[in-house]
Amino acid sequence: MxxxxxxxxxxxxxxxxxxxxxxxxxxxxxxxxxxxxxxxxxxxxxxxxxxxxLPDAKQSDWDLVLVSRKSPKDEMNPTLATVNGIQVDQRIASEVQQFLAAAQQISPAEHLISGYRSVSYQEGLYQSYVQAEMNGQGTVNSSGNPISEEEAIKNVQTYSQPPRSSEHQTGLAIDMSNIDSLNESQYAKQVAAIAPKYGFVLRFPEGKKAETGIGYEDWHFRYVGLENAKYMTEHNLTLEEYLKLLPA
Ligand SMILES: [Zn+2]
Missing domain, CATH: 1.10.287 (Helix Hairpins)
Incomplete structure (x- = not known):
């Protein structure tokens, strides 16, 4: 039991x-x-x-067109308007005017240096740069000593785009600064910071050469539209990187 x-x-x-x-x-x-x-x-x-x-945008939107050495385009012939003596795509004329006025609040010397440039104009400009470098009167080779065309082209490509590869042909790009020399403006950061409010981005920022193929340019702004500019700035994206996120 x-x-x-x-x-x-x-x-x-x-x-x-x-x-x-x-x-x-x-x-x-x-x-x-x-x-x-x-x-x-x-x-x-x-x-x-x-x-x-993510903005409701597409790669094919007119204000997101990509023109670069990797994506060359033929003559685009946009309808132009003139702002302070510089031609731009008429669809962005009032934005350019407003951005310029706002930049002048930062530095009264801010002015437009360049806007629309046709492919044929770029062709002439590019050739004249190559000639100047070959003759030793260029921007990189200012030694007075002649160099080969091949070397001259390498020099020119550090500051100018070959024809069909410059986004100035879109009419959506402007060069704007308080002085007429590249990367020497003490107001560049402040001006770049307000650009998205007017639909612009600093197109070739520091540290993005691998994406854009072009080194820092403190004066080159590109219109991409308000929503796109804000998103690209918030997420630190170049146009090349942003387009990859969008549907065709
Ligand atoms: Zn430019």
């Missing part, structure tokens, strides 16, 4: 231990399932936020 009671007790204890073990294991499993479910919902809500944030 005593033995039977002891045996039943042992069985009971074993059953309890087994049951507890089972509860613990199931609990643990359901916890970890909850955790991973939580993680999934966090990352998917991030995805949604990212997409919600």
């Amino acid at each position: 005593k033995r039977r009671i002891t045996f039943s007790l042992i069985v009971l204890v074993l059953l309890i231990i087994g049951a507890l073990g089972f509860i613990l294991i199931t609990n643990d499993k359901s916890n970890s399932t909850n955790e991973s479910a939580k993680k999934t919902s966090i990352s998917s809500s991030k995805e949604v936020a990212k997409k919600k944030d």
Whole structure:
């Protein structure tokens, strides 16, 4: 009799231990399932936020056209308007005017240096730069000593784009500064900071040469539209990087 009671007790204890073990294991499993479910919902809500944030734009939008050495384009012939003696695509004339006026609040000497340049004009400009470099009267080779055409072209490509590769042919790019020399304006950072308010971005920022193919240019601004300019600035994206996020 005593033995039977002891045996039943042992069985009971074993059953309890087994049951507890089972509860613990199931609990643990359901916890970890909850955790991973939580993680999934966090990352998917991030995805949604990212997409919600992205402007409703397409790669083919007129104000996002890409012209570069990697994406050369033939003569585009935009309809032009003149702002302070500089030609731009007429669709952005009032934005250029407003951006210029706002920049002049920062430095009264701010002025437009260049706007629209046709492919044929760029051709002539580029050839004259190559000639000047070859003759030693160039921007890089100002030594007075002649160099080969090949060397001259390398020099020119550090500050000018070959014809069909300059976005000045779009009429959507302007060069604007308080002085007529590149990367020497003490107001450049302040002017670049207000650009997105008018739909412009500093097109060739520091540290983005791998993306744009062009080193820092403190005076070259590109119109991309208000929403795009804000998004690109907030996310530190060049036009090349931004276009990759958009549908065709
Ligand atoms: Zn420019």
